[in-house]
Amino acid sequence: MTATxxxxxxxxxxxxxxxxxxxxxxxxxxxxxxxxxVYLDNAASSQMPQPVIxxxxxxxxxxxxxxxxxxxxxxxxxxxxxxxxxxKLQRFINAPEDREVIFTSGTTDAINLxxxxxxxxxxxxxxxxxxxxxxxxxxxxxxxMLAEEKGAKIRVVPINDAGELLIDEYEKLFNARTRFVGVTxxxxxxxxxxxxxxxxxxxxxRDVPVLVDGxxxxxxxKVDVEDLxxxxxxFSGHKLCGPTGIGILYGKAAMLERMQPFKGGGDMILSVTFxxxxxxxxxxxxxxxxxxxxxxxxLGAAVDYLSAIGMDAIASHELNLLDYATGQMxxxxxxxxxxxxxxxxxxxxxxxxxxxxxxxxxxxxxxxxAVRTGHHCxxxxxxxxxxxxxxxxxxxxxNSMAEIDALIAGIRTVQKVFx
Ligand SMILES: Cc1ncc(COP(=O)(O)O)c(C=O)c1O
Numbered sequence: 001m002t003a004t005x006x007x008x009x010x011x012x013x014x015x016x017x018x019x020x021x022x023x024x025x026x027x028x029x030x031x032x033x034x035x036x037x038v039y040l041d042n043a044a045s046s047q048m049p050q051p052v053i054x055x056x057x058x059x060x061x062x063x064x065x066x067x068x069x070x071x072x073x074x075x076x077x078x079x080x081x082x083x084x085x086x087x088k089l090q091r092f093i094n095a096p097e098d099r100e101v102i103f104t105s106g107t108t109d110a111i112n113l114x115x116x117x118x119x120x121x122x123x124x125x126x127x128x129x130x131x132x133x134x135x136x137x138x139x140x141x142x143x144x145m146l147a148e149e150k151g152a153k154i155r156v157v158p159i160n161d162a163g164e165l166l167i168d169e170y171e172k173l174f175n176a177r178t179r180f181v182g183v184t185x186x187x188x189x190x191x192x193x194x195x196x197x198x199x200x201x202x203x204x205x206r207d208v209p210v211l212v213d214g215x216x217x218x219x220x221x222k223v224d225v226e227d228l229x230x231x232x233x234x235f236s237g238h239k240l241c242g243p244t245g246i247g248i249l250y251g252k253a254a255m256l257e258r259m260q261p262f263k264g265g266g267d268m269i270l271s272v273t274f275x276x277x278x279x280x281x282x283x284x285x286x287x288x289x290x291x292x293x294x295x296x297x298x299l300g301a302a303v304d305y306l307s308a309i310g311m312d313a314i315a316s317h318e319l320n321l322l323d324y325a326t327g328q329m330x331x332x333x334x335x336x337x338x339x340x341x342x343x344x345x346x347x348x349x350x351x352x353x354x355x356x357x358x359x360x361x362x363x364x365x366x367x368x369x370a371v372r373t374g375h376h377c378x379x380x381x382x383x384x385x386x387x388x389x390x391x392x393x394x395x396x397x398x399n400s401m402a403e404i405d406a407l408i409a410g411i412r413t414v415q416k417v418f419x
Pocket of ligand 1: 108186
């Protein structure tokens with residue numbers, strides 16, 4: 001366990017006002033099939049609190065126009081609020097400069113941007129890209145597409161039976177042809193928190209840039225890109241209480257400057273003739289066309305909301321939930337947790353003897369409990385554990401201990417049905 005996790009665990013559970021926080025989330029009042037909703041599918045998408053919903057309404061009702069080109073009141077207001085959202089995101093991840101934050105449609109889009117903008121320019125035949133077994137498909141497939149196009153090779157860091165990366169093996173993968181590392185900060189399938197800072201330092205000592213997929217980390221812990229020293233960091237708004245269709249790519253200014261644009265169109269140019277186009281400065285070079293203005297502003301409100309609660313307080317409460325749920329599940333006969341890393345985010349993948357995950361999900365739904373079942377877009381992880389799928393409960397700071405009890409009671413019901 002890291003010193004940070006020990007410190008987070010030592011915070012008193014009673015200090016976290018979860019019942020008050022829950023009142024901010026209208027959707028949590030829902031009943032599903034007559035039972036109170038127990039929403040434990042937060043790794044797929046989290047829910048939106050009223051202040052973020054209100055911010056979207058305020059934008060649409062009093063501030064909306066297209067950004068950048070207008071001189072009228074609404075266009076100037078929308079442009080200011082959009083750029084203000086960028087600054088909020090900059091502060092949220094401690095990026096040195098706001099121009100290092102590019103709005104994308106999400107993590108997938110951000111990784112594709114790096115693949116096209118950096119990969120296609122700087123990775124060639126015979127070069128090697130290091131990925132890990134824990135990657136989500138969105139940090140595998142773009143690199144495979146690049147490898148196929150360029151004749152590059154993908155090397156994969158293996159994991160142990162707990163679902164932790166074998167760091168010795170990672171270090172052994174480096175050679176003179178290594179050009180890029182892509183690693184997830186937190187595994188969406190298992191919850192493993194990877195030692196990305198150490199991995200980045202090792203790669204940088206060999207002049208290899210690193211992209212961190214932060215989709216499952218940014219909602220659960222303080223992210224400091226300056227401290228990590230990553231070259232790129234990507235995450236999605238809808239997993240941290242913001243809207244869908246928005247996310248960010250953080251990139252070091254020097255890297256972004258060297259990259260080619262991914263999409264061409266309006267706003268990403270300084271001048272266009274049929275002979276030649278001059279590209280705009282960063283971040284605009286990577287934001288072609290009308291951006292998702294409302295969604296970006298909503299995401300700004302979401303990080304304000306999370307920051308007001310405090311990422312450490314969030315992480316501490318979520319660790320309490322994870323520890324409690326893990327303890328409960330470990331005591332159940334016929335239930336096996338997949339992913340037992342020492343450092344984990346609040347994700348519990350599990351199997352129930354003799355029951356297909358799909359049936360688990362369906363029966364839990366009848367109890368009002370929402371979990372995800374399937375391969376979680378991480379098929380290499382499933383292959384490593386020789387399972388076609390798992391059931392996954394993933395927690396957020398607005399979940400309560402009573403909801404963990406509902407999950408455990410639901411699994412008991414599943415076992416009775418299949419007894
Ligand atoms: C680790 C990880 N990376 C990338 C993604 C893709 O995110 P999005 O679908 O928002 O682009 C996810 C989504 O589940 C994820 O968990």
